[in-house]
Amino acid sequence: MPSTTTTTAAHHGPIVELRQYTLHPQQRDVLIDLFDREFIETQEAHGMRVLGQFRDLDRPDLFVWLRGFADMESRRAALEGFYGGPVWAAHRAAANATMIDSDNVLLLRPAWPGADADLPAHVRPAPHMQTTQATPPGxxxxTVFPLHAPATPALLDFCRHRMTPTLQRGGARQVAWYCTEPSANTFPRLPVREGEFVLLGLAVFGDEAALQSFANSGAWARDVAPELAPWLAGPPETHRLQPTARSALHA
Structure with a gap:
């Protein structure tokens, strides 16, 4: 009997891309259906990991996803293999037709060793099961925090001992932190944002109500924001992300 699920590896990879695609109106579900059916296992066959893919709850035309790599050279080889291969050739026209912009990409690494270890690696339904799979929980x-300079030890210490506990007390089930990977882009065919420094926080909540309860509590504004402000080069960019049916990252 064929398997109905596939399991993602627990290892997320020390190189991670946060990819935000601005799409034409009413095209997000078209891209998600194509992505979840054709672009997960086929990318992972080349050695990368599709960590999660999401609908932005506040931006109806934004598709957000993350993928991980073992290192920058592995990233180059994996991307050359996939984007030079038959699956992308067969489906790239349909995928690209949904998109206005696909260049909003941050190249990241865990902010310290183990900073992403809390993220779950869930079992995802196999491609042929996606039409009957409900949206995963969570x-x-x-949140992308723009920084004046690369993340300092003092900022990362504040992250560990103030930002993470505030999120956990507020109901976050898992928390992970990433900062800018300074290496040159090894696959320039796909641009990444350069010349900037960021800290990315991922916090997994059980549902929208749990996240809203944390927001309403004022804990972040009271206990984190004032001391965090000197490190920031601009206002944080926050996204509420709903996992797609085959996203490995969810509550």
């Missing part, structure tokens, strides 16, 4: 709060 909402991911993804």
């Amino acid at each position: 909402v991911v709060d993804a």
Whole structure:
């Protein structure tokens, strides 16, 4: 009997891309259906990991996803293999037709060793099961903090001992942190944002109500924001992300 699920590896990879695609109106579900059916196992066959893919709850034309790599050279080889291969050739026209912009990409690494170890690696339904699979539970709060300079030890210490505990007390089930990977882009065919420094926080909540309860509590504004402000080069960019049917990252 064929398997109805596939399991993602627990290892997320020390190189991670946060990819935000702005799509034409009413095209997000078209891309998600194509992505979840054709672009998960086929990318992972080349050595990368599709960590999660999401609908942005506040931006109806934004598709957000993350993928991981063992290192920058592995990233180059994996991307050359996939984007030079038959699956992308067969489906790229349909995928690209949904998109206005696909260049909003941050190249990241865990902010310290183990900073992403809390993220779950769930079993995802196999491609042929996706039409009957309900949306997985949970909402991911993804916040990009623009920085004046690369993340300092003092900032990362504040992250560990103030930011993470505040999120956990507020109901976050898992928390992970990433900062800018400074290496040159090894696959320039796909641009990444360069010349900037960021800290990315991912916090997994059980549902929208749990995330809203944390927001309403004022704990972040009271206990984190004032001391965090000197490190920031601009206002944080926050996304409430709903996992797609085959996202490995969810509550």
